[in-house]
Each structure stands twice: as C-alpha cells, then as structure tokens.
Amino acid sequence: MKLRPLHDRVLVKRLEAKEVMKGGIIIPDTAKEKPQEGKVIAVGPGKAGDDGKVRPMNVKAGDRILFGKYAGNDVKIDDDEYVIMREDDILGILE
Structure with missing residues (x-):
C-alpha cells in the first residue's frame, strides 16, 4: 500500500483495545467503543x-x-481499516 497524505493530514491505524476488563469481564464486539489510540x-x-x-x-x-x-x-x-485525520485532531503522542 502506498498512500501519501496531503498537507497536514495523517494516516493512522487504530490499535486494538484490550479484550478483557480488570474484573475479568469480556465485552462483546457490538458493545465495544472504537479505540482512541493509534x-x-x-x-x-x-x-x-x-x-x-x-x-x-x-x-x-x-x-x-x-x-x-x-x-x-x-x-x-487493501482490506485494512485506517483513519485519515488532520494533525489538529491529534491530542497527544504516547511515549
């Protein structure tokens, strides 16, 4: 895949959220929120x-x-899901 975003846009691949919560509860796919980390x-x-x-x-x-x-x-x-956003939509960089 070759894609070059224009201007101040960023191509991001969402990172998968954890399947199991602290209490051991498994959340079904339909109830999950989209991850906000990528x-x-x-x-x-x-x-x-x-x-x-x-x-x-x-x-x-x-x-x-x-x-x-x-x-x-x-x-x-290419059968992969991405998010294209402006740099202004990014809240921070995780280190």
Whole structure:
C-alpha cells in the first residue's frame, strides 16, 4: 500500500483495545467503543501558512498517538481499516 497524505493530514491505524476488563469481564464486539489510540502510518509534508512557508509536522510515522473519539474519516485500503485525520485532531503522542 502506498498512500501519501496531503498537507497536514495523517494516516493512522487504530490499535486494538484490550479484550478483557480488570474484573475479568469480556465485552462483546457490538458493545465495544472504537479505540482512541493509534499508530501513525504516514504523514503529509505540512500545512502552508499565509506567508507560503510550510509548517513541518509534529508527528512522524511510527508514533503512537491519542486522538478524539470522532476524529478523522474512516477509510479501507487493501482490506485494512485506517483513519485519515488532520494533525489538529491529534491530542497527544504516547511515549
């Protein structure tokens, strides 16, 4: 798969949530929320400012990030599901 996001967009693969909760309760797939944690697969070059200069991205491929529940657009590429979002939708980088 070769996809290069444009401008300040980021391609993210959602990380799977844990299957079992602390009390040992298993939650069925239909009741699970979408995970809000993901791995950055690809990033765009950055957003151009009013002066024409491109502002570099703060995230890079391979970063684990935290993003909002309704951030981005879900896309399916080569039978894999990804999320494309703007860099502004990213809440933080997990270290």
